[in-house]
Amino acid sequence: MSYQILPEGMFFTENNLQMKVLLRDPEIPYSLHSHEFYELVVVVSGQGTHLFKGGEQPIGEGSVLFIRPGVFHGYDRINNLRLYNILLGKDVLSRDISDLSEMPGFREFFMQTGENIPICKLTGYQLSEVIFLLREIKKESEQAGFAKGSATMTYAKLLQLVIQIARIYTPRPQLSSRFPYERLTPIMEFMEQNLNRTLTLEELVEVANMSSSTLNRQFKTITGWSPVEFHIHRRIAYACTLILKRKMTMEQISEATGFSDANYFSRQFRSHMGMSPIQYRKVWTEPMQ
Incomplete structure (x- = not known):
């Protein structure tokens, strides 16, 4: 079976920085294809299925993907999916990147080999920061005129x-087969069913059917939070919607x-999102450029 291959000439002009920022609002289903350039994808909102040779993966708000030249991918089962596509010529990231290549996160995310397509998941606050930066990049990259320093x-x-x-x-840690991720699924489902109230550690221990020390340790390994902190974070995410x-x-x-x-809510919201609820509303209701 032959697949579409998108050439660099479709998007980049000669003697210019080989980079283009596209806002897909909304993204549409797209069959498997590849390109002669790199593609950095930042999902702003909605959900969908990301296709690649040999499988598929769910994506949604805050998902970031990096696709290398020659790797086939596409989109299917889309629901209001909005995303930024940052197209990068093959030589853009080979410039003077100094110690960048020594960063573990850079090696793991941007220097993958083979057909693997890594996904980075941003928190609401991280996504807000990235969107502000993407808007600046898009605006600067589209500046007309000569000798304005826009490319630099x-x-x-x-x-x-x-x-x-x-x-x-940070790639998800490899857990021992003695404690598969699925063992936390029931407790996470219980949390999602109770986003309208506080849950105590005692309640969570009873539902999880494990000791509080085991529950805390495994939750921190997988999510970075204790069970109680994770539930608060999910309630804040619900508040965002x-x-x-x-x-x-x-x-x-x-x-x-x-x-x-409301004051306690505002303090918790700022702690998890890095901004107040009012600021969050302004950020996400401002028209996107």
Whole structure:
């Protein structure tokens, strides 16, 4: 079977920085294809299935993918998928990158070999930061005129984006077969069913049917949080959807997500998202450029 191969000449002009930022709003289903350039994908919202030779993987808000030249991929089963495509010529990342190649996150995410396509998952706050940076890169890269320094500024901001992703990216740790990830699935499902209230460690231990020390250790290994902290984070994520999808006051959202009062809710929100609920609403309701 033959697949479409997208050439560099479709997107890049000669004697210019070989880079282009495209906002796909929305992205559409796309069969398996490859390109002669690198592609960095940042999913802004929605869900979909990312296709690659030999398999598929779910993607959604905060997913970041890096596809190398010659690797086939595509999209299917899309639901309001919005994403940025950052197209990079084959030589763009081979410039003076100094110690960048020594970063573990850069090697693991940007220097993969074979058909593997790594996925980095951003938190809501990290995604907000990345979107601001992408807007700046897109605007700078589209500046017309000569001798304005736009190409150099674009490249500088691109390196900032690459470093930011490399610092965030950590491959999921390999867990012992004695404790497969699936053992935490019931407790995570229980948490998702109770995003409107506080859960105690005692409740979680009973549902998980394991000791509190084991539950804490395995949750931190997989998520980086304790079970209670992880549930708070999921409630904050639920609050984010309420902030954007419903016309509710912060007091109503605080109550709907089980926080004792709006001030406590705001403190927890800032702790997890790096900004206040009001700031978050402004960031995500501002029209995208």
